[in-house]
Amino acid sequence: MRLSGKVAIVTGAGSGIGKETALRFGKEGASVVCYDLKGQEETVTEIKKTNEQAIAFRGDITNSSDWENVVKATKDQFGTIDILGNIAGVTSRGSDKLIDQTEEEWDRMINIDLKGAFLGMRTVIPEMLKKKKGKIINIASLAAHVGLTNLVSYSAAKGGVAAMSRQVAMEYARDNIQVNAVSPGIIDTPILGNNTPEMTKAFSEATPAGRLGKPEEVANLILFLASEEADFITGQVWKVDGGWGSQ
Numbered sequence: 226m227r228l229s230g231k232v233a234i235v236t237g238a239g240s241g242i243g244k245e246t247a248l249r250f251g252k253e254g255a256s257v258v259c260y261d262l263k264g265q266e267e268t269v270t271e272i273k274k275t276n277e278q279a280i281a282f283r284g285d286i287t288n289s290s291d292w293e294n295v296v297k298a299t300k301d302q303f304g305t306i307d308i309l310g311n312i313a314g315v316t317s318r319g320s321d322k323l324i325d326q327t328e329e330e331w332d333r334m335i336n337i338d339l340k341g342a343f344l345g346m347r348t349v350i351p352e353m354l355k356k357k358k359g360k361i362i363n364i365a366s367l368a369a370h371v372g373l374t375n376l377v378s379y380s381a382a383k384g385g386v387a388a389m390s391r392q393v394a395m396e397y398a399r400d401n402i403q404v405n406a407v408s409p410g411i412i413d414t415p416i417l418g419n420n421t422p423e424m425t426k427a428f429s430e431a432t433p434a435g436r437l438g439k440p441e442e443v444a445n446l447i448l449f450l451a452s453e454e455a456d457f458i459t460g461q462v463w464k465v466d467g468g469w470g471s472q
């Protein structure tokens with residue numbers, strides 16, 4: 226039970242990496258608040274097969290009122306917040322070159338993939354400061370580290386998440402709040418539905434490991450970073466990408 230007695234908010238808990246993370250947190254003894262626009266109830270039902278301490282919260286990570294409400298719901302139910310997993314996100318359509326990218330699509334990506342994590346940290350950190358303890362794990366991407374194509378707004382948002390995570394880690398290091406980012410490579414989740422099958426096959430073949438990653442392989446690292454085993458690790462961006470980012 227690596228998270229026994231801990232209270233965690235996990236965004237994106239209705240699908241993919243966020244769902245796997247919420248399930249792992251639950252199995253390791255945490256009380257889990259599953260925050261998503263959809264799918265969060267199903268994840269809670271699954272956690273409750275082994276751990277009664279889980280609630281669903283339906284909300285939008287781009288909305289500061291929803292963040293206030295999820296913090297209140299978490300404190301009302303579980304009394305405190307120890308861990309924030311900022312995992313929810315979207316990809317751009319993956320077929321727009323820079324010159325075809327609309328302002329609307331740019332704003333949508335930055336709003337969800339960058340501002341969502343900012344709002345989460347801004348709302349949760351005051352709770353962590355009260356007890357001088359906390360763990361935050363933000364999800365960046367391979368696209369923050371290597372040149373890909375047709376992902377200009379997504380890469381900008383995820384590069385921002387990586388930079389913001391380092392910055393916030395430094396601000397709160399003396400307050401015993403550890404902030405890390407995790408950069409997945411190509412992971413087999415519903416988000417890949419934005420790609421054509423040919424694109425997904427090409428991504429798989431381009432990965433040095435020769436396959437797509439599994440969401441649980443990302444959740445394993447998030448769990449470690451959320452646990453007390455990682456108390457001296459902060460301000461880092463960790464790749465889980467089958468080697469792509471090392472080429």
Ligand SMILES: NC(=O)c1ccc[n+]([C@@H]2O[C@H](COP(=O)([O-])OP(=O)(O)OC[C@H]3O[C@@H](n4cnc5c(N)ncnc54)[C@H](O)[C@@H]3O)[C@@H](O)[C@H]2O)c1
Binds near residue numbers: 239286
């Ligand atoms: N799967 C990959 O290959 C990959 C690679 C790099 C980074 N990532 C990142 O990992 C994270 C999780 O992605 P995934 O692959 O599990 O995708 P997914 O589509 O399976 O899950 C994303 C979840 O985020 C939720 N979400 C989206 N917008 C939201 C909003 N505004 N408010 C609340 N919830 C919202 C969705 O409802 C969904 O349940 C994302 O940040 C994504 O950018 C994924």
